[in-house]
Amino acid sequence: MAAHPVSPLAPKSYPELPAISGVRFATAEAGIKYKNRTDVLLMAFDEGTTVAGVLTRSKCSSAAVELCRENLVGGVARGLVVNSGNSNAFTGMKGRESVRYITRVAAEALGCAPSEVFIAQTGVIGELIDASKFDGVLDETATRMNTLPWIEPAKAIMTTDTFPKLSGAVLEIDGVEVRINGIAKGSGMIAPDMATMLSFVVTDMPIAAPVLQALLARHNQTSFNSITVDSDTSTSDTLLAFATGQARVEPIQSLEDPRAEIFGQALSDVLFELAIHVVRDGEGATKQVSVHVEGATSDESAFRIAKAIADSPLVKTAIAGEDANWGRVVMAVGKAGEPADRDRLSIRFGDLTVARNGERAAGYDEAATSAYMKGEELELTVSLGLGEGKATVYTCDLTHGYITINGDYRS
Amino acid sequence: MAAHPVSPLAPKSYPELPAISGVRFATAEAGIKYKNRTDVLLMAFDEGTTVAGVLTRSKCSSAAVELCRENLVGGVARGLVVNSGNSNAFTGMKGRESVRYITRVAAEALGCAPSEVFIAQTGVIGELIDASKFDGVLDETATRMNTLPWIEPAKAIMTTDTFPKLSGAVLEIDGVEVRINGIAKGSGMIAPDMATMLSFVVTDMPIAAPVLQALLARHNQTSFNSITVDSDTSTSDTLLAFATGQARVEPIQSLEDPRAEIFGQALSDVLFELAIHVVRDGEGATKQVSVHVEGATSDESAFRIAKAIADSPLVKTAIAGEDANWGRVVMAVGKAGEPADRDRLSIRFGDLTVARNGERAAGYDEAATSAYMKGEELELTVSLGLGEGKATVYTCDLTHGYITINGDYRS
Incomplete structure (x- = not known):
């Protein structure tokens, strides 16, 4: 395996762990x-x-x-x-x-x-x-x-x-x-x-x-x-x-x-x-993303929806492109197959609400959202408005780096 | 959406469909x-x-x-x-x-x-x-x-x-x-x-x-x-x-x-x-892949395994790299969660058997396999050896083109 550049998300230093007896x-x-x-x-x-x-x-x-x-x-x-x-x-x-x-x-x-x-x-x-x-x-x-x-x-x-x-x-x-x-x-x-x-x-x-x-x-x-x-x-x-x-x-x-x-x-x-x-250290990662799902019918349901979002190539490439593409988030919610009511669904990037009750949020601030997406650590929250279930799944973006590491054998 | 180069897998000509009355x-x-x-x-x-x-x-x-x-x-x-x-x-x-x-x-x-x-x-x-x-x-x-x-x-x-x-x-x-x-x-x-x-x-x-x-x-x-x-x-x-x-x-x-x-x-x-x-015409596609699964416990089980393989980013990037990486195919079979017995599993690319009964096939021909992988239409067959269930899922490879189309907003 060829050496690849160190992840931009690597820690600046490493902890000096103590000896453990035994x-x-x-x-x-x-x-x-x-x-x-x-x-x-x-x-x-x-x-x-x-x-x-x-x-x-x-x-x-x-x-x-x-x-x-x-x-x-x-x-x-x-x-x-x-x-x-x-x-x-x-x-x-x-x-x-x-x-x-x-x-x-x-x-x-x-x-x-x-x-x-x-x-x-x-x-x-x-x-x-x-x-x-x-x-x-x-x-x-x-x-x-x-x-x-x-x-x-x-x-x-x-x-x-x-x-x-x-x-x-x-x-x-x-x-x-x-x-x-x-x-x-x-x-x-x-x-x-x-x-x-x-x-x-x-x-x-x-x-x-x-x-x-x-x-x-x-x-x-x-x-x-x-x-x-x-x-x-x-x-x-x-x-x-x-x-x-x-x-x-x-x-x-x-x-x-x-x-x-x-x-x-x-x-x-x-x-x-x-x-x-x-x-x-995800292959090709340039951003760390926490996908929070709340208001689901159960914690298990919230987890499956969060995983569908975090696994979605379209969501991950949008994040790589620093695009708050909440349409792709809706798509991923829809494909999870879990209870979801479009008209109760709200989506936030960080503290910025982009969609509320099934529509683009009134007062949606494109400039602020774009600025937020340039960050290295992003929080994406989906509120389903159905129950108390919640879960978080952690992922990274999907970039050319991933393809290079896994597919560029010919180079 | 910016114009992207025409897929290399586009047909050379289009059928002239006849009029349909009504x-x-x-x-x-x-x-x-x-x-x-x-x-x-x-x-x-x-x-x-x-x-x-x-x-x-x-x-x-x-x-x-x-x-x-x-x-x-x-x-x-x-x-x-x-x-x-x-x-x-x-x-x-x-x-x-x-x-x-x-x-x-x-x-x-x-x-x-x-x-x-x-x-x-x-x-x-x-x-x-x-x-x-x-x-x-x-x-x-x-x-x-x-x-x-x-x-x-x-x-x-x-x-x-x-x-x-x-x-x-x-x-x-x-x-x-x-x-x-x-x-x-x-x-x-x-x-x-x-x-x-x-x-x-x-x-x-x-x-x-x-x-x-x-x-x-x-x-x-x-x-x-x-x-x-x-x-x-x-x-x-x-x-x-x-x-x-x-x-x-x-x-x-x-x-x-x-x-x-x-x-x-x-x-x-x-x-x-x-x-x-x-x-x-899959975004960024350079190869068409037919994933056949046979010998599963049911057709439904075969379909889920075929889909796990066809959806796997690691399998798809390996195919983009023209690498007959059957280890990644095994991984995808394993993650499908369906009945599979490693020691009965065989994998073929085209007519070339790369793994048989859970091990690299005797007589595996790396040169022939590499030559096969350069083709534009690939057949990948997984035989589970458990039953009569079978299914085919069709997919394409995963390339830099996909990332460019879906993630390169900044460019």
């Missing part, structure tokens, strides 16, 4: 697809680490996803191995054997059981990975493990990403400082209704696997499941959360524990920030 | 959006003309669509008025009044009842049309009605289309020649699951309105409802069929009449050719 990591060059490029991440977790995960709902999920699904049942983790360059997806029985082989090599390097090792792979689909490339590499990597800096694993998992994605939260629980660090990768093949891309979150909070799983699934809904770049969903989407449990507080054993709510909110913040980073 | 037409310049541009089509049907229609399922359908829905109940037609430049969609109560006004003006010009006049409008959404622009214009147009040439109405209804779309069939029923002529417009905001764009078909076959309606709905499924350019669906999609009944044969009164099948097949051919013209 996790160490190192990266390596295994030459999976390219030479002289970091393409492997190995993480080691101390004994007692619980794990939760949300995986792609694709009917053609990758071998790595299937293995994670299997190992999540145990609820404990000692290792994570991630590679870029080859997703090993759609590689049949041989693909399944290869991920088993790689996790066995990792388990030996880390001194744990293969069922305690998780794996994620990203890159080309349909080519069997050469599992022997991990021979020796993981052993050697395991001798160099460290707790810092977190930008290193964030960089190691990048593919078409133009910037590394990190987010962290520090919160106090029972007077003790608890940490949550997260990294993510993804910029194309990104759509809601799935776990979307790769993301790994580590905390030192002691928390039972089923509680972590419940919180992760809940907050995934409003973060990774609420973004779309191109409506396409990967076969390898993986979100894993690891809790080393080394913070010296009583473990959270149940969702009824009031601390679950507090911890969940911090987890949610980290997931949300990572998800927004993914949108802002 | 229908006359003329076009006019009403200055609806631009000066000096034909933007109105008026058609007049002789007494005894039956009518059927398939209209957008958009929840925000236009005023013209709503009026057609109302008038279709009567089953008879004397007039059709079509304008480009303004779709009059999302214009509330005033929009409804304006289409009533326009059909009244048309009815006076043609000497019939307003309930016998059908209307279709295409162009910008959300701006109330100035109905007074039709005053005098339709009266005058009605004095110039003719039976030929059919390319004239085909041109009058174009918007971002780069070529006019016509198709005709002549068949023999009971030893008598029966004619079917069709025209269509559309190149963006095109997706299945709706009637899609504007299309008008006229025949001299005497056929009862309910029978015509049943045949139109059935054959719309495998033509206009099986194409997609950009997955976006218009608020104004309209397909109307008019039967003047002037061919000297006994009328078809029931679907049980064996001639219904014969007539339906010819109608189907006309609808299909028009639908393919729309795909070939």
Whole structure:
């Protein structure tokens, strides 16, 4: 994949995430697809680490996803191995054997059981990975493990990403400082209704696997499941959360524990920030767009309408052209197939109402709207006037950059 | 809308459709959006003309669509008025009044009842049309009605289309020649699951309105409802069929009449050719792609998978790049949410099998596949190996041209 210019929406700086007790990591060059490029991440977790995960709902999920699904049942983790360059997806029985082989090599390097090792792979689909490339590499990597800096694993998992994605939260629980660090990768093949891309979150909070799983699934809904770049969903989407449990507080054993709510909110913040980073690194993106739908008959209905708007190529190209083309928004509302009454429908860009009750708004200010559309972060709100349902989906615009990245093989 | 280069997939010539007894037409310049541009089509049907229609399922359908829905109940037609430049969609109560006004003006010009006049409008959404622009214009147009040439109405209804779309069939029923002529417009905001764009078909076959309606709905499924350019669906999609009944044969009164099948097949051919013209004029299209799905658990399931593939921006950009990227096809199969077993899945481009039983096919010929992808008309076949269900969806590639047409307002 050729190098592409860094997204204009990239952050100006990256957070220096703190070490988290109970996790160490190192990266390596295994030459999976390219030479002289970091393409492997190995993480080691101390004994007692619980794990939760949300995986792609694709009917053609990758071998790595299937293995994670299997190992999540145990609820404990000692290792994570991630590679870029080859997703090993759609590689049949041989693909399944290869991920088993790689996790066995990792388990030996880390001194744990293969069922305690998780794996994620990203890159080309349909080519069997050469599992022997991990021979020796993981052993050697395991001798160099460290707790810092977190930008290193964030960089190691990048593919078409133009910037590394990190987010962290520090919160106090029972007077003790608890940490949550997260990294993510993804910029194309990104759509809601799935776990979307790769993301790994580590905390030192002691928390039972089923509680972590419940919180992760809940907050995934409003973060990774609420973004779309191109409506396409990967076969390898993986979100894993690891809790080393080394913070010296009583473990959270149940969702009824009031601390679950507090911890969940911090987890949610980290997931949300990572998800927004993914949108802002959307292939070819020049604008970040929040699509709010309110007044729908239910939250689910609002979500489907927001997704129809955020997925619409015509809406996204209009935004690229800085055109407040609310006619295309109406079109997308109409095609969602959800209850909508044209004559109650209102549309705002930012605070500027462009349509009210099914007609161009009286006092619509074209100059102000045009000025607003030049911004880098846009808010688009559709009020249906039918009920209390609401939802937000986050997306980016659709530009020549997307076509260049995904279609210009001949150039 | 700026003029765009004619699609490279435009036909080399246009059919010279014959006159159809019982229908006359003329076009006019009403200055609806631009000066000096034909933007109105008026058609007049002789007494005894039956009518059927398939209209957008958009929840925000236009005023013209709503009026057609109302008038279709009567089953008879004397007039059709079509304008480009303004779709009059999302214009509330005033929009409804304006289409009533326009059909009244048309009815006076043609000497019939307003309930016998059908209307279709295409162009910008959300701006109330100035109905007074039709005053005098339709009266005058009605004095110039003719039976030929059919390319004239085909041109009058174009918007971002780069070529006019016509198709005709002549068949023999009971030893008598029966004619079917069709025209269509559309190149963006095109997706299945709706009637899609504007299309008008006229025949001299005497056929009862309910029978015509049943045949139109059935054959719309495998033509206009099986194409997609950009997955976006218009608020104004309209397909109307008019039967003047002037061919000297006994009328078809029931679907049980064996001639219904014969007539339906010819109608189907006309609808299909028009639908393919729309795909070939897809905004920015450089390739026409037929996506076949076979071996699905049902035809409906096959259709949803084919549509997921045909709608996928990643598949469409890969095709633009002449890359037989079957990994992206697998991704699209996976995201459709329909039953699919990776290990039974096979994928062919043309006759070239690239993947078989969940893996790259033994004997995959990269050079031959690359050569095939340079073609202008491509066939992509996915075999699921699960059942007997099959479907085909027709689409085009996704290129810089699409972005330029829909997003480059600033240029």
